[in-house]
Amino acid sequence: MNHRTALDPETLTPSARRILITAAALFYDNGIAAVGVDRIAADSGVTKRTLYNRFGSKETLVATYLLERDRRWRALVERRVHRSARATERLLAPFEALGEWTVQHPRGCAFVNALAELPDPAHPAHRVIIEEKQWLRALFEQAAEEAGAERPDLLAARLYFVHEGALTAQATAPDLDAVEIATDLAHLLVRTAV
Amino acid sequence: MNHRTALDPETLTPSARRILITAAALFYDNGIAAVGVDRIAADSGVTKRTLYNRFGSKETLVATYLLERDRRWRALVERRVHRSARATERLLAPFEALGEWTVQHPRGCAFVNALAELPDPAHPAHRVIIEEKQWLRALFEQAAEEAGAERPDLLAARLYFVHEGALTAQATAPDLDAVEIATDLAHLLVRTAV
């Protein structure tokens, strides 16, 4: 029952769902290595046996936690993307979504934070993290093309940096209104590039 | 001998210096919680007793590791700042320094990574991290004022985001030439704002 990849967060038993919700909060708030499986099981109101029956290993639980975060974030952004008629609006969708997102996630990017603790590329969470970042960059780049930017890859990279910087700044510079400043800057960059 | 703050990295005994160098590499490469004091002592060629005689606790060793990183980074940036006659050059100094820095530090920002593992504000490393970020923002803001920007605080925040984003992207998007793109973008922002 030792999994090498993340589980599908959609098809979990009720207990597994509770475990995942509990683990997500604990991992994000305290760091991954700092949280033991005993604590996760206890806080979920579940025995450790159940945790291992459902997830097989802590590695898999971590990967599933990040995959779940990824799904939620993508859904939030894509809802706004599909609502936007103009490509320039789609370029700004991740920044608009950031406003909702950071309210519940003030400790910076869960993926960046996790990567800091998981240097091993063989860890099943690794690919989840890398793919999340690739997805965001690809979204920027496609919208940049559709908006008619001269250098879509360059505009995408710029927006990506601003986005990541604002997300990180939530944790390191809480006195800034990072989302507002970043969104405003994104507008400027889009205007300049198209 | 239990310290509540970081030690001064300048005034260490030879063994303590070796410990700090070893610990810095291990912490940055593997994460802080993942590295035990036994390993640090063994890799430094030192007994655990010596480690505790010099640093008093792992907390203090971690804080001293980050303070040392902070000193080196500030020295690198300030050398370029003092070499720059124009304020617009000083605004770009951190981006120029990034080129040298990231060669040896490809896993993103050591302070952001550490903060991901250290949520407790009472941890002695916490203030080191926050002050490093405040210092960078203050440097941007002062140079922005001297350059005659209309909104120095806004320009500083923008450059800060781009800087943090590029540093993070080293770890999450290694295919990008993050330093070049960020430096180029910084030039653009400075031109736009002054």
Add this chain to the structure above:
DNA sequence: ACGAGGTTTTACAGGTCAGTATAGGAAGGA
């Protein structure tokens, strides 16, 4: 009625964690 899947309970293995105890060796200045 029966079986299967999900879960509970208690206990344990084997290892690693941060930190301490105790005792002594080596060098250098007063």
Add this chain to the structure above:
DNA sequence: TCCTTCCTATACTGACCTGTAAAACCTCGT
């Protein structure tokens, strides 16, 4: 000579770590 500082060596504590063992209970679909 004596004292202090730095360091070595070995062993230990008590807690916590991930993961497993074995047996039984509950619920639900068929």
